[in-house]
Amino acid sequence: MNTRGFRLAAGLLIVGLLVEVATLFFGGPESFMAFAGLGALLVAVGIVLYLLAVLRAGSAGESSGG
């Protein structure tokens, strides 16, 4: 697996999840904006990068014969 891509995905997911969790303990529109505009966005990008890293690792494994 592409370690750099994997670590980037991991970093984004960690920060995104922590932001999401933090917003759950505050009410109001600002909290909602932080959740949707930052937390959920980072998590979504992190998931996409992780899936891309998995797909790349899969195709690299196939091309190298295993």
Next chain:
Amino acid sequence: MEWIVTGIALVSVVLIALLASRPQLTRGHAGKAIAFVAMFVLPSLVTAVGVQVHLERAKSTEFCLSCHEMEPYGESLHVADPTWVAANHFLSNRVARDQACYTCHTQYTMFGDVNAKLAGLKHLWIHYTGDIPETIELYQPYNNRECLHCHGAARNYLENEFHDGMIAEMASGEVSCLDCHGPVHDVESVDDMEIWEAP
């Protein structure tokens, strides 16, 4: 709910940190499965539940009135005059006080909930960009459907002599409930009105 989501998120964060510090753990089948759960399943779950928590919170009266533009509308809910429609509903507990705005300002249609959320996002955008109109108006005339959602089958609505011969017109929207019932919020005169607060 918040604590359960927090617990799941923290488990996910710990697993992700472990996998990121030792990527070789993902070489085996078990490691791949754990990585999939930690980096896809759990974050998706936390986000989905988080969206639900935030959307539910966005229905609260406190949430709507937290923007200063809405303060006069909040005050209008406490006007002591029973002809003020919004205040009458709020002070008589005809709507749940903790979801008063949402109860009357959502659309009782299949996508009413979604439309209300989209409108809410638009309101947030307007709030933060500062492009707030001097007079806040509804996007479209208030639909009788929202009143009739609760009142439509009520005896005191159907048997009210003033409604005689108008039930069909009110159902079709030809006659607006607000033609006779009002004022609703009338924020321009709210400061001159007597305010009622629970003792």
